[in-house]
Amino acid sequence: MRDNPAHIPPYRIAIVTLDSHNARPCERALENMCVDYPGLEVDIFAAATWSDNPNEFDKAKEAIERADLIVANLLFLEEHVKPLLPVIEARRDHCDAVVGIICDAALVKQTRMGSLDMQAPESGTMALLKRLRGSSKPSTETGEKKMRMLRRLPKILKYIPGKAQDLRAWFLCMQYWLGGTDENIEAMLRFLISRYAGVSEWRGGTVPSPIEYPDVGLYHPDLADRITVDPNALPVVESPIGRVGLLLMRSYVLSGDTAHYDAVIREFEKKNIQVVPAFAGGLDGRPAIDGFFVKNGISYIDAMVSLSGFSLVGGPAYNNTDAAVETLKHLDIPYVAAHPLEFQTLSQWSNSRGGLGPIETTMLIALPELDGATNPTVFAGRHGDGGGCNGCHFNCVAQEKRAMAPCYERIEALVDRTRKLVSLKKSERASRKVAIVLFGFPPNAGAAGTAAYLDVFQSLHNTMKAMALAGYNLEVPDKVE
Numbered sequence: 001m002r003d004n005p006a007h008i009p010p011y012r013i014a015i016v017t018l019d020s021h022n023a024r025p026c027e028r029a030l031e032n033m034c035v036d037y038p039g040l041e042v043d044i045f046a047a048a049t050w051s052d053n054p055n056e057f058d059k060a061k062e063a064i065e066r067a068d069l070i071v072a073n074l075l076f077l078e079e080h081v082k083p084l085l086p087v088i089e090a091r092r093d094h095c096d097a098v099v100g101i102i103c104d105a106a107l108v109k110q111t112r113m114g115s116l117d118m119q120a121p122e123s124g125t126m127a128l129l130k131r132l133r134g135s136s137k138p139s140t141e142t143g144e145k146k147m148r149m150l151r152r153l154p155k156i157l158k159y160i161p162g163k164a165q166d167l168r169a170w171f172l173c174m175q176y177w178l179g180g181t182d183e184n185i186e187a188m189l190r191f192l193i194s195r196y197a198g199v200s201e202w203r204g205g206t207v208p209s210p211i212e213y214p215d216v217g218l219y220h221p222d223l224a225d226r227i228t229v230d231p232n233a234l235p236v237v238e239s240p241i242g243r244v245g246l247l248l249m250r251s252y253v254l255s256g257d258t259a260h261y262d263a264v265i266r267e268f269e270k271k272n273i274q275v276v277p278a279f280a281g282g283l284d285g286r287p288a289i290d291g292f293f294v295k296n297g298i299s300y301i302d303a304m305v306s307l308s309g310f311s312l313v314g315g316p317a318y319n320n321t322d323a324a325v326e327t328l329k330h331l332d333i334p335y336v337a338a339h340p341l342e343f344q345t346l347s348q349w350s351n352s353r354g355g356l357g358p359i360e361t362t363m364l365i366a367l368p369e370l371d372g373a374t375n376p377t378v379f380a381g382r383h384g385d386g387g388g389c390n391g392c393h394f395n396c397v398a399q400e401k402r403a404m405a406p407c408y409e410r411i412e413a414l415v416d417r418t419r420k421l422v423s424l425k426k427s428e429r430a431s432r433k434v435a436i437v438l439f440g441f442p443p444n445a446g447a448a449g450t451a452a453y454l455d456v457f458q459s460l461h462n463t464m465k466a467m468a469l470a471g472y473n474l475e476v477p478d479k480v481e
Helices: 023-033 054-065 078-092 124-133 143-157 164-178 182-196 250-255 259-270 286-293 321-331 346-351 358-371 408-426 456-469
Strands: 011-017 040-046 069-073 097-101 216-219 243-249 274-280 303-306 335-340 374-381
Touching: 011 054, 023 040, 023 182, 040 054, 054 078, 069 078, 069 164, 069 182, 078 097, 097 164, 097 182, 164 182, 216 286, 243 250, 243 259, 243 286, 250 274, 259 274, 259 374, 259 408, 274 286, 286 321, 303 408, 321 358, 335 358, 335 408, 346 374, 358 374, 374 408
Parallel strands: 011 040, 011 069, 069 097, 243 274, 243 303, 303 335, 335 374
Antiparallel strands: 216 274
């Protein structure tokens, strides 16, 4: 067996998640671990690639069917959960452990870690979890509060002997993953092996606790540690024409997959705009806004650009539009949504006549627009196996197929649009030019202003009067007719 150098059977860990931003940390972890764990194999699969590359799902299915440890994470969409669930169910009782964290309830229920079986009838351990978790009703808690609770629970469970230790292990895996640096991903893998691997000589030992990073903070590629909580530590643009807040994904920042963010930051600074690149955990942008975009109760920035690709409050699984609208009303600044491609490569997108697919259109365009976002645009994506992208004059060449790559042509357009919005926001209302578009379909049929159940021209007249009172330079007719 494993004590025979001539025959070391593989020990396989299969990780399935939404996207590829943790692929490189997993690869680097394996490089460090292969000496300590001969025969160890770690494969990570991004469900976002399955719709355009069905072979990728087949690879994930094959890996799960022979895996010794399975980790499923950040999987909520039906088109991902539905094909994956029966594969994990079939392997569940034939591997050392299954870990379902931050994903659809059906996948979480596949969790089996030692004495923790989330399919079993309610045990004392699961009853304890429910008491610690609180109400199952919709919550208004911010992601920041939930992250604090996540850090607190393992400390509480540490002192409860017996089966609660496997529940603690489940929470620790969540902490390791959400803290997604190379060190935390490697520690998570070592932790799972030390507790659940079927190889007796690998069990036990000491594994570092999750390294904690700020749930809310600032990022800049020129910072020594890349992240900070001190706004004064950010590089300063001399005599900027405006200040723009950027909302980033914490998971990308911690994993080091930031080439797309770096390109946006550089382009804004090149155009003489001060940027405040902020991130928040829990898929809730409000803590970052409150912490770094508002001072003394008023907006500290001239425009806000979300680079997350998700709604302001919620993420891919749901969105809290009411909370987002309330936040944006208070800011009262232009809000622009930009998004990286997750479900297709840059080359596929640039060569496609249809552009974004239905799921992308919903997640990346429609949900942010319900919040109040404008000017949606692609700004990054992955190259995959395509070798590059020839969609514009930059003709980008792939550096790493699984890392995020900037789309420089779109980033230039994004920055130029935002710069114009900042200038417009700062201008006097009397100097602005406003175009009003009325419904008129079918054309050339006298249908202008005939929207059902609306008095269009009376509404237009009221709007013009309100604009005149607000300082716009226009002449309002005395009558609607």
